[in-house]
Amino acid sequence: MSSVKPPSQIAHIGIAVKDLSRTVPFYTELLGLHLVGYETVESENVRVAFLQIGSTHIELLEATSTDSPISRFIEQKGEGIHHIALEVDDSVERLSFLKKQGVKLIDEVPKQGAHGSLVAFLHPKSTNGVLLELCQRGAR
């Protein structure tokens, strides 16, 4: 069992969509969720719409270029749930622990995410096909 502090909550759920302007109204007008705002994450070539639900978010992800992981995901699998982000206090420590345990990582070092967060993805090969993100609030 790890001595690293466990994830405290679902930070967000990422959903790959083709067109934010056509998808956001379903979540706001039909489901009644609150749209917090938009942000473009240059490192991932995505534009994100943040929808508040309880203490967590649904993030709708639209590619801003054909290089975006979201473009490739939609090409291969169509629109749908892309990843789950788990909120952690120390992403570096958790990544190091997972690596030692033989878990395959996409990002061995956390990178800049939305809202100044630090994020790192685990490889779906080590997580039964689930793209899991570790997400640490606030930048260093």
Next chain:
Amino acid sequence: MSSVKPPSQIAHIGIAVKDLSRTVPFYTELLGLHLVGYETVESENVRVAFLQIGSTHIELLEATSTDSPISRFIEQKGEGIHHIALEVDDSVERLSFLKKQGVKLIDEVPKQGAHGSLVAFLHPKSTNGVLLELCQRGAR
């Protein structure tokens, strides 16, 4: 805009897995999440492992028969994220509102879910490929 009360939180995220006994240890021993317990949901032909994360759960779903929606999902897409459940106060009212707005429903009437909840799925054709469940705590 709907006058129906919006979903209050993510009730759970459902993940389709082939074998709970091989998957649960990743979430408990490597990610450090707390295993709340197991339940078999006869109506869906699934055995569920509940993992607590913050105020919500990750549900790992293993088919108990080849008739299970989880068997069919894994055959078609492999293991991975299966659905997102949104906690609502009145699933009947929300379903009625969504139907009036032209949203395609898998369940027009809520059915019995885990822990005595009432659950209903929206059709992915109306939700950009995302299988969304409305989940209302406690049975009537």
